[in-house]
Amino acid sequence: MRDFNALFKEYTCNLNDDQVKESVSKLLSEKATANATTEVYKTCFNLIDLTSLNTSDSTSSIEAFVDKVNAFPGEFPDMPSVAAICVYPSFAKTVKERLKFPLGIAAVSAGFPSSQTFLEVKIAETAMAVSDGASEIDVVISVGKFLEGNYEELYEELDELKATCRDAHLKVILETGALVSAENIKKASLIAMAAGADFIKTSTGKMSPAATLEAAYVMCGAIKEFYNKTGQKVGFKPAGGISTTEDAVKYYTIVKEVLGDEWLNNKLFRFGASRLANNLLSDIYGKTVSYF
Numbered sequence: 001m002r003d004f005n006a007l008f009k010e011y012t013c014n015l016n017d018d019q020v021k022e023s024v025s026k027l028l029s030e031k032a033t034a035n036a037t038t039e040v041y042k043t044c045f046n047l048i049d050l051t052s053l054n055t056s057d058s059t060s061s062i063e064a065f066v067d068k069v070n071a072f073p074g075e076f077p078d079m080p081s082v083a084a085i086c087v088y089p090s091f092a093k094t095v096k097e098r099l100k101f102p103l104g105i106a107a108v109s110a111g112f113p114s115s116q117t118f119l120e121v122k123i124a125e126t127a128m129a130v131s132d133g134a135s136e137i138d139v140v141i142s143v144g145k146f147l148e149g150n151y152e153e154l155y156e157e158l159d160e161l162k163a164t165c166r167d168a169h170l171k172v173i174l175e176t177g178a179l180v181s182a183e184n185i186k187k188a189s190l191i192a193m194a195a196g197a198d199f200i201k202t203s204t205g206k207m208s209p210a211a212t213l214e215a216a217y218v219m220c221g222a223i224k225e226f227y228n229k230t231g232q233k234v235g236f237k238p239a240g241g242i243s244t245t246e247d248a249v250k251y252y253t254i255v256k257e258v259l260g261d262e263w264l265n266n267k268l269f270r271f272g273a274s275r276l277a278n279n280l281l282s283d284i285y286g287k288t289v290s291y292f
């Protein structure tokens, strides 16, 4: 039995929500403008997990989605690629077979977006997605277990899913909108990282509020403290409701200021977004682009 209260005591967990809000507002008012550049927009594009998580997705719609990614370098030769394509697990194979060049294949899994199913089902779904070609697995924590203080079961579940991922990277979604307080977000970040998360991710995009700048600030702070204590670099993925270039620049600024330049690449920083890519392209080219 792990002592999670001892773990929380090792870190700064008694966070005040108003103070977090103030710190974020100060940081952005001082630092964000300098990052509103074409170079940063291009970097942000290269951080995107280009997402299609629709009830209406089908093999043919996902094939068409992948075809756009395949044709992108020909259409936009001066742009980097997105980092990955993110789909429901049953489409991992479609993406793998259709992609014409190596790219991350992220599958949401383990009862996404509610996490409300049997652990055996979560493990089977994850194993199948990995065997179908997913190189990244995005799972949601059991928010209910967290809120009732059942940290042990939450940890065990993530630990088993991490083992199931084998070489695939595990991204753990906290669903910060359901955790509500900065203190909860910090504690959930620590449990996810202790269980072996390669990335911690804010939200599923399936509930409101989705990603917030305050949640991002707290999670980046948790990643930094975890790195200082363990030497392990965990990635950060804000996701859900991030659609404008201005949003992207704000999240970029938080990561840059809290975690440093080392995190400003797609090994350690992703945007989970279904609508951001066209807006970044429009701001890079100075005209409306509706490619994706």
Ligand SMILES: O=C[C@H](O)COP(=O)(O)O
Pocket (backbone or CB within 6 Å): 051, 053, 086, 203, 204, 205, 206, 239, 240, 241, 242, 272, 273, 274, 275, 276
């Ligand atoms: O993981 C990615 C999110 O589901 C994307 O959310 P979004 O559709 O609001 O961009």
